[in-house]
Structures are given as structure tokens and as C-alpha cells.
Amino acid sequence: MMRLIIDIGNTTIKWAAHRDGELTPMNSARHFGALPLDIYAAWEQLPRPDHIMIASVAAETVLIAIDNLCYTYWQLVPERISAARVMQAAPALKTAYTDPHQLGIDRWLVLLAAQRHYPGTVLIIDAGTAMTFDGLLANGQHLGGLILPGIELMRQSLFHNTQLPPELRVDSSINWATDTGSAIASGCLHAAMAIAAQLCQQLQQYDAAPQLLLTGGDAERLLPVFNQLNNAGQVRHVPALVLEGLVELI
Numbered sequence: 452m453m454r455l456i457i458d459i460g461n462t463t464i465k466w467a468a469h470r471d472g473e474l475t476p477m478n479s480a481r482h483f484g485a486l487p488l489d490i491y492a493a494w495e496q497l498p499r500p501d502h503i504m505i506a507s508v509a510a511e512t513v514l515i516a517i518d519n520l521c522y523t524y525w526q527l528v529p530e531r532i533s534a535a536r537v538m539q540a541a542p543a544l545k546t547a548y549t550d551p552h553q554l555g556i557d558r559w560l561v562l563l564a565a566q567r568h569y570p571g572t573v574l575i576i577d578a579g580t581a582m583t584f585d586g587l588l589a590n591g592q593h594l595g596g597l598i599l600p601g602i603e604l605m606r607q608s609l610f611h612n613t614q615l616p617p618e619l620r621v622d623s624s625i626n627w628a629t630d631t632g633s634a635i636a637s638g639c640l641h642a643a644m645a646i647a648a649q650l651c652q653q654l655q656q657y658d659a660a661p662q663l664l665l666t667g668g669d670a671e672r673l674l675p676v677f678n679q680l681n682n683a684g685q686v687r688h689v690p691a692l693v694l695e696g697l698v699e700l701i
């Protein structure tokens with residue numbers, strides 16, 4: 452049985468095929484609120500899936516467009532995964548959110564994947580359009596978390612609301628920046644790192660060396676900065692963590 456597993460965030464659509472217990476490498480396309488052209492070509496190459504699973508936190512328009520495409524290509528209606536579905540499948544996973552349905556489905560899924568594959572005390576960081584931080588204990592208790600604008604949004608808000616010239620966009624993770632572009636780039640990364648350090652410190656009341664799982668489009672940028680955190684156990688980059696959560700629901 453071949454399944455197409457899809458995660459729609461506010462910036463990109465990510466997908467992988469699942470067959471014989473294996474997930475193929477993840478692919479992605481930016482959607483800009485509509486269907487990305489590259490997805491037509493990419494999906495034409497896919498073998499016909501028997502079943503399609505989707506988790507989405509994006510605008511309904513994107514989801515409808517994907518539903519239509521799946522129907523056009525394969526006459527299939529994707530199964531849309533909800534928080535209720537995760538709660539039913541994983542009763543030991545308990546969120547501290549007052550209203551569990553308010554917790555984004557992408558966050559439910561990274562919690563589920565972490566619970567199943569990375570047992571212990573975990574800090575999960577999903578660095579996408581927004582950056583989410585979630586604490587999970589070994590017994591499946593989700594402590595809650597924090598939401599921050601993503602790296603790109605942080606930078607954009609500075610360029611949009613100041614006279615700083617946009618050509619100052621560079622990549623840097625330096626501690627003491629000596630030019631404006633590096634100061635902005637590195638400042639955004641260090642903001643994320645400072646929160647991670649603080650949350651890791653909080654988690655140390657449960658575990659001396661909490662694991663840190665990093666996913667999302669900005670994970671690679673953050674990885675070198677997060678590796679400087681000396682109170683985290685292992686920092687792992689898990690690009691397909693949301694998709695791995697979906698696989699747990701098969």
C-alpha cells in the first residue's frame with residue numbers, strides 16, 4: 452500500500468511517500484497561498500497512491516487546491532488529520548493546552564513523533580513561518596510552549612518598519628556583529644537560541660540533559676547556533692518530524 456503523506460505549513464507544502472514501513476525523502480514547494488506550479492510536475496512522477504493523509508495549518512484555499520489536484524490525478528479524497536484524531540490514537544500524549552483543539556495540528560504531530568521515536572524529556576522547535584517551542588516529558592505530558600515569528604518574519608518586520616536597506620540581507624550567526632546585515636541575521640538566530648536555552652534550563656528540573664529536536668525550513672540555519680547550547684543534551688535535526696507524526700497515525 453502506497454500512501455502520500457502531506458504537511459501544509461503557512462509557507463510550504465511538504466510531502467513524502469510511505470510504503471513498506473518506509474518514508475521516502477521529504478520534498479517541498481512554496482505555496483504562496485495557492486498551488487505551486489512545481490507540485491504538478493513532481494506529483495506527475497509519483498506512483499499512484501492508495502491513500503493520502505494531510506495535516507494543514509495553512510489557508511483553506513491551499514487545502515482545497517490540493518484536494519482538487521489529488522482528485523484530478525488519482526480520483527482520491529485526502530484524509531484530513533485533526534487534533535481529535537491524534538488524541539484518539541495516542542491517549543498517553545496529553546497536552547497542557549486549556550483547549551487541546553487550539554494547539555496546531557503540526558505541533559500535535561511533532562509531539563506524537565517525539566513521543567514515539569525520541570523517548571525522554573524533549574524540547575521540540577519547529578522553525579517555519581512561525582517558530583514554535585514545545586516541551587514534552589517522558590510520560591507523554593506536553594508542558595505547553597511558546598510561539599515566535601519565524602526567522603524570515605523577524606527579519607522582514609525589521610526591513611518593513613525601518614529605513615534599513617533590504618540589500619543588507621546576509622546570513623550570519625556571529626556573537627558580536629560588526630555590520631548591520633550580520634547584526635540583524637544573527638540577532639534573529641540568537642533570539643531563538645536564547646529562548647531554547649531558557650526552556651532547556653526549565654526542563655532540567657525533569658532531566659539533566661533534555662534532548663532538543665529541531666525541524667522546519669530554518670532548522671539548518673539554526674543548527675550551528677543551537678549547537679552552542681551547553682545545557683541541552685543532543686541537538687538533532689529531524690527535517691520530516693511532522694510527516695513522521697502522520698506516519699504514526701497509519
Ligand SMILES: Nc1ncnc2c1ncn2[C@@H]1O[C@H](COP(=O)(O)OP(=O)(O)O)[C@@H](O)[C@H]1O
Binds near residue numbers: 461463601
Ligand atoms: N529555499 C529556502 N531558502 C531560504 N529560506 C528558506 C528556504 N526554504 C525555507 N526557508 C525558510 O524556512 C521558512 C519556512 O519554513 P517551513 O518549515 O517551510 O514553513 P511552514 O511549515 O510554516 O510552511 C521560511 O520562513 C524561510 O525562512
Ligand SMILES: CC(C)(COP(=O)(O)O)[C@@H](O)C(=O)NCCC(=O)O
Binds near residue numbers: 462554556558581598
Ligand atoms: C503556530 C503555527 C502558526 C505555526 O505554523 P507554521 O509556522 O508551521 O506554518 C501553527 O502551529 C498554528 O496555527 N497553531 C495554532 C495555534 C497554537 O498552536 O497555539
Ligand SMILES: [K+]
Binds near residue numbers: 577578579580582
Ligand atoms: K512552525
